[in-house]
Amino acid sequence: MTEIDETISEFKSANNKSLTFLETELRKIRTGKATPDMLEGVMVDYYGSMTNLSKVANIGTLDGRTLTVQPWEKNILSDCAKAIINANLGLAPQDNGEMLIITIPMLTEERRKDLCKIARAEGEHAKVSIRNNRKDAMDYIKELKNDGLSEDDAKTAETEVQEVTNAFVKKIDSLIDAKEVDVMKI
Structure with missing residues (x-):
């Protein structure tokens, strides 16, 4: 048995x-409100190897409609922005020099x-x-x-x-x- x-x-x-x-x-699958899970699976080219975004940056929410991505190293800010755009999530990150700000559009x-x-x-x-x-x-x-x-x-x-x-x-x-x-x- x-x-x-x-x-x-x-x-x-x-x-x-x-x-x-x-x-x-x-x-x-996004629901209209900002959650760090939305960027799960986004891969960044980090010194030649593809690394999960959450491993190279702090992902947070400012409010229910805005995500922030603050990389541990400022020199990879543009790489993080490219990775988010290339992930085809329909998100457009804005770079303010220190972090990326992503406004989640209404569905x-x-x-x-x-x-x-x-x-x-x-x-x-x-x-x-x-x-x-x-x-x-x-x-x-x-x-x-x-x-x-x-x-x-x-x-x-x-x-x-x-x-x-x-x-x-x-x-x-x-x-x-x-x-x-x-x-x-x-």
Whole structure:
């Protein structure tokens, strides 16, 4: 029975990774208010190596509509600005010589709907990942069944895998619903 427990544990772990990835992707979708998470994943050319912006600069918010980026070294200020522009986030940093100031534009109704579609697409990617994990777990249970696992134990394991799948799909749906409410809020 320990092999089944191990399989289900690995299945839950893989699903948690998919959920964590979804949460990271959803943080990148802007909601109209400034958050440092919006610049997550922006890479800066820092002395020849691509480095995450948050590793070379302090990212903060002045108010609900303004981000600030203050590099640890002033000589990379223009590199940080280029990286933000090249990240295709729709943001235009202004350089005041000491830091970058980024005003977050108001989202139009059409843009909000587009962002909701993007969030739903990310949710679907996460669900596909969960389903692939389920298929792997079910295939392994079938292998165990062929190797002598009883029919009842196999059925019980398959039912547990399906219940875990359903729970993760519900979590994904609730994350997407919450993001949509956040995006549509003016």
